Amino acid sequence: MKQKQGLKEVYAWNPEAHLSTKVRAMPPSGIRKFFDLVANMKDAISLGVGEPDFITPWHVREACIYALESGTTHYTSNKGMPELREKIAEGIRDDLGLAYDPEEQILITTGVSEAVDLAFRATVNPGDEVLIPEPCYVAYTPDVELAGGRARSVPTRLSDEFKVKPEDLLAAVTPKTKTLVLSYPNNPTGAVMTRQDLEDIADVVVEKDLLVVSDEVYCKLSYWGKHSSFAQLEGMQDRTVILNGLSKSHAMTGWRIGYALGSEPITSAMTKIHQYTMLCAPVMAQVAALEALQSGKDEMLRMRHEYDLRRRLFVSGLNRIGLNTFEPGGAFYAFPSVKSTGLSSQEFAELLLKEQKVAVVPGNVFGECGEGFLRCSYATSREELIEALDRMENFLSSLK
């Protein structure tokens, strides 16, 4: 008996020791702590949600139910349903004036998240560097690292309205730099880059021969006129992989439908990985996405209009109560500065939650240069936004 126990110790199984070094080195998500705090709190108002508060429009849900009733339950082709790819090609022709061959240049993915992962895994070699302008969505850096590359952060600033500037790109570029990530309209800042802003960095991209991975999932939520894509610049279409999806535009986050558009060699390479890892995006979600693109325009515009109303209400409210906030031109986030309070992002967010039960996400979660800011999502009802502003005002006066 004793001997057996001894053996057990000798051959003790330690799962931790079997984790890959890459995964072990990954820091835990910066929002986890807040998630736990808010989840256990009554009457908290959360401005920390990165998804629409709207439910997917009924006609889209209904189309999916009908498809299930009719037995649409099989695999689709790896690249996704041909009708859906054609519809996406049509949409991109109308929106950006660009032609993509639905047979060769479009891949439907399981959410934009998969498309981001595939784009890096298909193009990054060990040691390659990828430039990631920050503050930004939290997945790019870990995805680059999982693909064997090195993520190099490029700071953006409030004084530039958080746009990428050529001089900052030049400062971060090395001979190993291979790719630039763009994500505008931006999560977490709400910043947009105009055609001119994109022209300004195009020289660096060409001179350093970079591939551009452009996450444009918030492009339909542009409030100052039409969205501009790097791929629209002269000669830049083949250099750009556009990643997009229906999550934000059509309130379809949980369906997990995204897509990638690019030059044939790159989308084919992405498809190779996709076919061995995902096979295809869920068929019922593809059917729903097709319905959304075919007849969801009015609903999409209705939701955008509502976000736009809230954007004005909330951003002017933040400035009124004394938090300096630049006017965001896209997405559904405001990015107020808390520097005037002398508190760090983290301290401000924790105290605000504890004392006034308003949850926001500290800006440093999205990159070092997000320190001193908060991400506040206005994808929540007007009543809640007004109440949140009141509570934040109370909190600010309690600091004085």
Added chain:
Amino acid sequence: MNEILGILSENAKATPTEIAALLGRSEEEVARKIKGMEEAGIIKKYITLIDWEKLEVSYVFAVLELKVALQRKTGYDSVAERIARFSEVDSVRLISGDYDLQVTVKGKSMKDVAFFVAEKIATLEGIQSTCTHFILKTYKEHGVVLEDKQKPKRLVISP
């Protein structure tokens, strides 16, 4: 102009201050435009959507289908206007199809409504026939689904 009406039609309680913030305009401008629309009769009334079912004493509503014998000079208008004068009548509409006027009536009981129709409406000159449909349950009114269903939950924080 229409943006202001869009907001007010969803929430009659929205104040000029709130509307101004939503639209990024000045409070004075919004207040002036609302007043203008009130004076022009574009805005008739600010009303409250009530779920009467939730109250102990609730009302009975009925939809009436009326066939009307057309009067030579005045068309449908004179009989419609006569009907509209009754305070029991909630709405009067001229519609296309099998019958002519659709009238909604509000009363305290089914008997109340039935007698009102029999005595006041059916007897009017020009009314050829009436058909009364009592409303048993209202599912959606003014674009609002009345049944309180629990909203599906989002994660409280997400990236």
